[in-house]
Amino acid sequence: MKKPKIVIVGAGYGGLMTTVRLQKLVGVNEADIVLINKNDYHYETTWLHEASAGTLHHDRVRYDIRDVIDRSKVDFVQDTVVEIKKEEKKVILEKGEVEYDYLVIALGGEPETFGIKGLKEYAFGITNVNSSRQLREHIEYQFATYNMEEEKNDNRLVIVVGGAGFTGIEFLGELTNRIPELCHEYDVDSHKVKILCVEAAPTVLPGFDPELVNYAVSQLERKGVEFLIGTAIKECTPNGIIVAKGEEEPREIKAETVVWAAGVRGNSIIEKSGFEAMRGRVKVQPDLRVPGFDDVFIIGDSSLVINEEINRPYPPTAQIAMQQGEVVARNIAALVRGKQDLETFTFDNKGTVCSLGHDDAIGVVFGKKVTGAKASFMKKVVDNRSLYMIGGAGLVLKKGKFNVF
């Protein structure tokens, strides 16, 4: 009898969690496991704001996939997915193709630019290691160039962050810590630096507790951030952005650095492969399989799970992706052993912490509101926990955050 082949595409939080759990649950004689990923490393998406601001080196936010998988059980293939031929049960890669009996799609999200003109061309993203280190180097180059100019271009010192959601706020927290260092290193007058956050929604951090939101806003304002709330970015140009508040006349804000930190959508491979999706996200069954395709699971940013309490989808987070990975691993193990009764996924929200720099944060943990040093400590516990869940104590020691005071 032929062994079933389990293929996992994507080694983000969801895909890697599925893999490390499956390699424990399934014996080498029961199934073949193949993990496919574009890079040979996993990166901590939730730490990218630090690499982007330059407060943590970008090599600190990633680790070698081969260090956490059991290579005697999992076959790792470094390649990029081009398309999934779900009727033929195979994955088309740039350099080949792989057939599967069970497929886990954990390809991660993509930035959503809502068709705003120029964003793709001129705005920087906090999307992956490549984009984060480019953003960091771009900002440093602006500071380094400022003193070289005979006629100073003050817009080099203007940084616009589009979006006051989780990523935007966490990036602002790090950036405002980094700016005084940059000013010192590059002999730039800190009064000349301008940091703006533009958000189309009527509030910062929509969905967060208003008391915590007020705390975050006042802390960031104190560190020099100017918030333009209820203000939409209409266009991004090589020299800045065009914004409009309500029915007001659009106006230009000149800035050499524009960061787009609003909006995530599912992976474009989902639509390209013909799955029925909303903004690249597939509404999965309670067992996390795709309706009509009993051999395909989707988890993470390209999956859509409804929060029954408020009848709206859960926002895509590392926490939900990892919990999905655990359930998918158990469900696939069951299928391999011929069981048809699969486990239902329910999200167990342990809380959310939004950092405001390495020394400050806001959050709700086990139902309790926290701010300041306590919240910041909790954030590091959360960060270390995901390392522990995937790579154990060794990975925490290697890549963990211990600057807790």
Place this chain on the structure above:
Amino acid sequence: MKKPKIVIVGAGYGGLMTTVRLQKLVGVNEADIVLINKNDYHYETTWLHEASAGTLHHDRVRYDIRDVIDRSKVDFVQDTVVEIKKEEKKVILEKGEVEYDYLVIALGGEPETFGIKGLKEYAFGITNVNSSRQLREHIEYQFATYNMEEEKNDNRLVIVVGGAGFTGIEFLGELTNRIPELCHEYDVDSHKVKILCVEAAPTVLPGFDPELVNYAVSQLERKGVEFLIGTAIKECTPNGIIVAKGEEEPREIKAETVVWAAGVRGNSIIEKSGFEAMRGRVKVQPDLRVPGFDDVFIIGDSSLVINEEINRPYPPTAQIAMQQGEVVARNIAALVRGKQDLETFTFDNKGTVCSLGHDDAIGVVFGKKVTGAKASFMKKVVDNRSLYMIGGAGLVLKKGKFNVF
């Protein structure tokens, strides 16, 4: 009786050495000492190739002027010299003017571009802290951007160094050490990186011992440098350079980074102020005064002293500038005390070491040829010695180089 006022413009090797010696030689009741400098820091010009390549942080190559001068004896003014009115005995500054009884011009050199089109606009320089950190950030940004591009621009990984003199060779030594790190940090295939050195003269390091030159060339070639000798840069463009070898047809070399490391001339303030000069350098008297102006001394890169042995000017170096500073301090002390018999400057060449990275070098020290680790060690001794001469043991401990193995 009015106290004479001694004004020193420039806090490079020569100006700072003059100042620290004068503050010991001359009592507060004998003269006022004023030191004027554009920045509030001194930088080690001879270490800039390291800051430019990114092997040493740019804050390591500078120190606060106030840390090495005796502020009870020396009045430090941070301002930029606009012109010297030698007939009126005053220095015009951007924010004011200062009269003098004795003036020491130690303003340092400027890059000489020989009128080559586009060099000023498009080439980077290893001239000061500002230019060096911009060059470093530019290179890092090219590496950071490479992986973000769908259509790869391989020219981002091409670095052209114009000039195979001291600065060019020392920069290449650091750069070739830095490239493997950059490739690792930014996931770039090191085979795609191309480093070219273009030199119009028929040899690398003209004036150096041929055996040592051969050693340097073969070491740098082994680390990936391609030398184009006897080849002139005709033009620098936003996309690279146009070169021609002898009578050959000019050809284009595409490169996103062009570094101009050839040619130093005297300071433009010299000509602007009406001193008779050759490329900004004034042929000073044996006592280092300007012919016809008994109250003005010129030292460092803007002074010209003939090496009688070969009847050619000594090349401008930190070593000669510091020795000149010592003599000028003694001569001014003599003048203040009414003596007219001044000391004659003779250059005591202790040797020259050209580094090829932190771990390799070539040199002639006390008349003996050295290469490799021994020469590299000597280079660090030289670097620490200039710290010691100006700021004593404390400055060596703070800024010295101790990575000797």
